Amino acid sequence: MEYQIPRGTYDILPAQSYKWQKVISAFRELAAAFGYQEISTPVFEQASLFERSSGDSSDVVKKEMYRFTDRKGREFALRPEGTAPVVRSYVENRLDIGSANAKLYYIGPMFRYDRPQAGRYRQFYQYGIEFIGSNNPYYDAEVIAILWFYLTGLGLQKLRLELNSVGCPKCSVDYDKALREYFKPHLPQLCPDCQIRFDQKPRRLLDCKVPSCKKIASGAPSQLDYLDAECREHFAAVQEQLSLMEIPFVINPRIVRGLDYYTNTAFEVIYEGLGAQNSLAGGGRYNALLEQIGGKSIPALGFAGGFERLLLALDEEKVSLGRPPVPDIYVITMGKAAQQLLLPYINRLRQAGIYAEYDPDKTSFKAQLKAADNSQARFALIVGEDELASRSVVLKNLQNGQQQTTPLEPLSELIAILKG
Ligand SMILES: [Zn+2]
Ligand SMILES: [Zn+2]
Incomplete structure (x- = not known):
């Protein structure tokens, strides 16, 4: 790569x-x-x-x-x-x-x-x-x-x-002094960074990640005794x-x-x-x-x-944070006329916050239904010839297979079903 x-x-x-x-x-x-x-x-x-x-x-x-x-x-x-x-x-x-x-x-x-x-x-x-x-x-x-x-x-x-x-800063003066007194006899055993810290910021000696320094630091005086x-x-x-x-x-x-x-x-x-x-x-x-x-x-x-x-x-801790979003509907159309009829409605549903999945590259009913299943959408929204003629859609619940036919207008009814 x-x-x-x-x-x-x-x-x-x-x-x-x-x-x-x-x-x-x-x-x-x-x-x-x-x-x-x-x-x-x-x-x-x-x-x-x-x-x-x-x-x-x-x-x-x-x-x-x-x-x-x-x-x-x-x-x-x-x-x-x-x-x-x-x-x-x-x-x-x-x-x-x-x-x-x-x-x-x-x-x-x-x-x-x-x-x-x-x-x-x-x-x-x-x-x-x-x-x-x-x-x-x-x-x-x-x-x-x-x-x-x-x-x-x-x-x-x-x-x-x-x-x-x-x-x-006031009580730190005493504490820094106490730290220097404690670390002074150990100075030769400390890492090079700690040698510098000893002069500049003795408190940093407590924070060193080198194991030998850590061990020495574990016996250092406590800040709380110097407040x-x-x-x-x-x-x-x-x-x-x-x-x-x-x-x-x-x-x-x-x-x-x-x-x-x-x-x-x-x-x-x-x-x-x-x-x-x-x-x-x-x-x-x-x-x-x-x-x-x-x-x-x-x-x-x-x-x-x-x-x-x-x-x-x-x-x-195996805490669930939800799951990736799945579509509310997967749109299935049969034929160009159905596609054209549905396009403005799909976007109106999306503007209403409905997650609508639609793939114009899939044209056969079978391929579209399979894609709908794979998407884990809640509903397939299907428009065939009958629905085209009556300006309605079939809503198929993909979990239990139940179907209902709903008119496209007013769209608020369809939205209510999908949000319910
Ligand atoms: Zn203080
Ligand atoms: Zn160190």
Whole structure:
């Protein structure tokens, strides 16, 4: 084959697309019920937006970002995540003016140059929520609730919500100091990346995927022991709100978010049954991000999840997402006159939302009836010579074989039968 799909990407084929439509529309509906509105940003942005927000030293920026220079020498990047672009848009479009809080959601492809594996792709589709405008712990719980109710609403059961607080820049100073003290004697055993992390962002030492580093990191001090009074209080209030909302959670002090801008609440939803790639979605507060990319200091939080892993989990739990659409009617005509009579009616039915299948290449009755059966249509709509003369159609129920004759006019009667 001369042309092949790029490594780490995939086609959503027609036979699978109904599943995507289902999970996407379920997300849109739930987000709307919480008062969130969709925002769409371009798939590429100035590269510096992600360098500034994620941090130059993050893996995303250093190793995984698709960068390119345009014809005028400007540096761009395919977006590796959705939060920085949404916040860029919020600041640029002055969405802070007027309305108190911005409640936003997005759906779209993200790009990371990463080693492809099950549930992990170089172009992947994310759903995400961004809430901008308040530090009230209620909103931490609200954002988590959207994620939780989305996943449970789709039918997933083996879910675990993990919660942590990563503190604020103030209490991070003490924690970073404690981490350096802990890791210092282990420094020679750490991987080269961790050697750099030790100086720049000791917290990233907790996130290393190299097994020997992981083992050392497992004995590191917990963030939760280093929260200041304000952060402790916020964390307790978030837990209280979640309990009031009857959302079960466990505390996991090991959650570190991969990106620099997170403060306070951090959370992840784990699906037990997906092996190593078991995190379905994650998020947290990023009270420092808006100021970091040139806006006012406004508290915010959000989450993002990937549809690929979500669909794997739904498959693993054998949740049905419906099935590919089948025709309401399959049109069978005998002779050219019948065809010509029916054409405007077929389209009027389609305009009324009836899925009507019609194939002008098939002319024999037998071939058309066979095609109707294969299409799994509910009805065959048949027009032969008799029907042509009386301007009526035979509706044959393809499940039970029952037939009825119905006049073409008024068409509303036929539509009522088909929709009933
Ligand atoms: Zn703090
Ligand atoms: Zn390491």
